Amino acid sequence: MDTNYETIIIGGGVLGSSIAYHLSDCKKDRILVLDQKFPLAGTSGSTQAWIWVHNKTPSWYAEFNMYSAELFPYLAKKIGDVEYKQTGGLSPFFNEADREKALQLAKAYKEIGIKIKVLSREEALEKEPSLNPNVAGATYSSIDGNVNPFRLVDRYMRAAKKNGVQYSTFNKVTEIQKLHDKFIVVSEKGTFVCKNLILAGGTWSRELGKLVDINIPVNQVRGQILVTEPLKPFLNYTISGVRQTFNGEVLIGYSMEKEGFNRATTLDLIQETANMAVHYIPGLRKAKVVRAFSGIRAMPEDGLPILGSIPGIDRLYVAATHSGMTLSPLIGTLMSELILDGETSVPIDRYSISRFDSLVR
Amino acid sequence: METDVLIIGAGPAGLTAAVETASRGLDVTIVEESLSMGGQLIQQTQVLGSLPSFYQPKRGFELAQRLRKLVEDTSVRCLLGHRVIGFYKDGSVGISDEANVFPLKAKKIIVATGAAEKAIAFPKWTLPGIMTIGAAQTLLNRDFVLPGKHAVIIGTSDFAMDVALQLSEGGVQVKAMVEKSQTVLARDTEKVNQVSKMGIPVHVNSSIKEARGIGRVEEIDIEQREQIMTIPLDTVCVDGGRSPILDVFYQLECSFGYQRELGGWIPQYNPFFRTDREDVFLAGNAAGVSSQGVLLVTGIIAGINASESLGALSKEEAEIKTTSLWKEIETLETKLDPDVWNARIRHVQNYEHPVLTDQFIS
Amino acid sequence: MHIKHHPILGEQLQKQVTIYFKDEPYTAYEQQSVAAALLANDIKQLGVSRNLVQPRGMFCSRGRCCSCYMTVNGEDHVRTCMTKVVDGMKIYPNDGDPQVRSESHGD
């Protein structure tokens, strides 16, 4: 295996693989992706994978998500079928306080050109007849949808490899040094040299940052999700909390726990999630759960992406975010632009790591 | 619901563990998914030769009856038709009877979930009529149904020999036994002779090439030294060996080690049949696939040491008993297959160095 | 075929019951599993696989492989190797994914 690269990306999840693909697609060669395990072993392989825009705040962040969601149809044409489906997104609510919130949300989004409709009970039930008849209403946006996360990462990875990107898996990075205009990246399987270094470690970003004495404030949030066995297609929309896959399974859950890297599931939360399932879709009562899984989300301290160059260290970049599935095509594109041209077509200054106070450890 | 000792699985190991703990005055609960006690012993009609010295040779189902009687004479709470589905944050066990899920808080847990048969894959192995040898035996001796008229058995373990004989006696024509190794795997030569006396051909250096049939298996191709032999039949029984059932241990975050001779991955445990979790013991095939006799002994050891950990038995007494029971395992296991015994010793010695740990850490 | 006289266990099949497979009556005996009782009546194919629509029957008989899934008394995907027959039981093959309906549409 070569040891000398133009660009090394640490992390082969949805962001790392998307950056590798987009960069290689711009005829940039000599790219290496290092993964401590195997792509999909972490967050990217344990998600409901909604492509979700609506109900994200602040509205400029929703706008950022919208740009990315709009790239999916084009992306599928380039890297292959990723089972992306723009189903439209539905967020049911069950009380009047939430209706007020929904109306405010629609108003705020209108200004940036994202259309959200606040549906009445009848309209919600007409769209999604299997919803609980006690629903008070729902917010609806046609932008939202879902994707097969396994396919997405697999296709990014295969397309990147086709463009000449190399992957070194089950290979943890242990040390990073900056020597003149080069990075020396020491890993379990050998030492590599590169000009550009991109940290795309997801939940492990904080640990990667320590190797270059930079504080990347990304925390871990655990989500537990139930999977039913495949059911005949019956859900028309991606419901925030419940969605049906291409294959027919229904994925249920919207939970957040602070448990570090512990990916255990608990019966307490499985039962709560089952309650949520029948609260949203009473007909699911008879469906069988075959598995509960747990994913560790990467959660930057203020909830917003951390993107771009790292001040003070030339040619060192970071890409860490929540909602990696939704944002991957855009972030992949923008990071490639940044590395190739030094500027991006969509401004990312807001997402710079310099917004945090304690940059240096 | 609360209990001193929860035993998961009412097979031979679970039942002996239940007797050991309940007879010392502990409050004991057994959870068993099926509606009857005895586990896989229920359909074993063969005589079990190598039982511990304190048992007389018996047929499997007779041993199950006896264990059942012993348990019924105690105050053990038997939750038949119940299964463990998972665990709560506070360590309580989640149990379901299909209508409800409820937590059960146990001071100690003895896991005796047994072993599962492994599959053998070949073209069209998914056709109806192709089943594990354990399934064929269950049909025959528990459901009283003939699996078919003409069968071939893929595999030649001792268990395969038992099932071949039982199928023959039940009226199924066993047309062949197929073994990919150079020799028959069964160690019980008496059984191998019986099979040969029944006129069942045993093909070594052979493997199943493919199955065919419309809606059900109708014929198979056996390949032996590049020769293909086609056998018309309606039943194929596959013997892929067995491996411990580990789901419960995995959820309990126990560590694992690998011992091929004991069935592959098994929970790590010490001489007291305790896992690396203070409150979790194990017994039976779940602690390494072995003979019926050994399973009983492991159940006793786990029961004794779980009792000791709850103060129902002195440490000294538990140690003396455990040591002599290990001798019993050595006798039985060495007679059966010294490699199995050696693997078990190796495994226990590895207690401090499990191979697979922290499985839920990202 | 039901074993009327078992070589070692003798006559075990005592209480006869009637079960219905695709609305046709068949003879079974109490304590038999649904999959076994059907097999005794020469019904081996219990369903079809969901993608390739290939025939499936009982494989492991331990409730693990899910190959014996059938619809029993209105419930889809019942593991028939683990379910005992009951007089009058109505059984249909597993020929597709279960349907979910809203409770408001009747259940």
Added chain:
Amino acid sequence: MDKTTIICRCEEISYEEIEDVISIGARRFDDVKRLTRCGMGPCQSKICSSLVAEIIHDKTGLPFPEIPLPRMRMPISPIKIGTLTTNSTTFSSVKSVLDEVELEDGKVK
């Protein structure tokens, strides 16, 4: 074994598909699972996991102790959602996305 031989009975994943993902670097059952769906069906890899371990071993020469167990999950066997809802009424950790939308002076931040 034929290339089209089914390895995962539930999801009908063939030998060939598993071979393919091993060739792109999958070394553990869970890697194979995520890339092929092998083991994602109702039996949750109870039948195919040992078959896949053998294929990984054959193709890569990795010794069995270095091919870890698949990650096992609750529920230990399939269970109806309705059954799971019994004896549990709490709703504390499970949220709706609207819970995350914060209002300031009656307006979205």
